[in-house]
Amino acid sequence: MNSSASCYDGDVTITIPLPEKISLNSQLGRVHWTIRDRQNRDFQTAVFLAAHQSQISAFCGPFPCHIEYRFKMRGRGLDSSNLAYMAKLVEDGLVHSGIIPDDSPKYVRAMTLVTEKGDDEVVVTLT
Numbered sequence: 001m002n003s004s005a006s007c008y009d010g011d012v013t014i015t016i017p018l019p020e021k022i023s024l025n026s027q028l029g030r031v032h033w034t035i036r037d038r039q040n041r042d043f044q045t046a047v048f049l050a051a052h053q054s055q056i057s058a059f060c061g062p063f064p065c066h067i068e069y070r071f072k073m074r075g076r077g078l079d080s081s082n083l084a085y086m087a088k089l090v091e092d093g094l095v096h097s098g099i100i101p102d103d104s105p106k107y108v109r110a111m112t113l114v115t116e117k118g119d120d121e122v123v124v125t126l127t
Contacts, residue, residue, distance in 0.1 A: 013125045014099075066112070070123040072123065
């Protein structure tokens with residue numbers, strides 16, 4: 001951790017409860033914009049609350065970073081490519097909460113999507 005009380009120079013891991021399980025395939029069916037807007041707000045709130053609870057306000061790099069999304073779900077999980085929409089919502093939440101400055105290639109080089117059994121949550125690690 002650097003001199004700023006909550007800005008981390010090393011790896012950062014945040015566990016975020018999933019507001020809902022959303023497949024990319026469901027979004028390809030042209031979901032109404034009001035539903036997408038609500039989903040975006042729900043995920044932004046979940047990221048903000050998890051970051052606040054973890055006492056993390058910013059990831060200080062190195063940039064561009066790699067983000068691993070480890071989705072843990074009860075019941076039937078989603079295949080890894082169907083996790084992309086939820087990963088995007090979480091990434092937008094990281095920006096909205098100030099954890100990362102932006103989600104452009106200048107700040108995010110790559111992402112990894114992992115799916116496994118567990119409680120409905122996503123463990124996000126920035127490296």
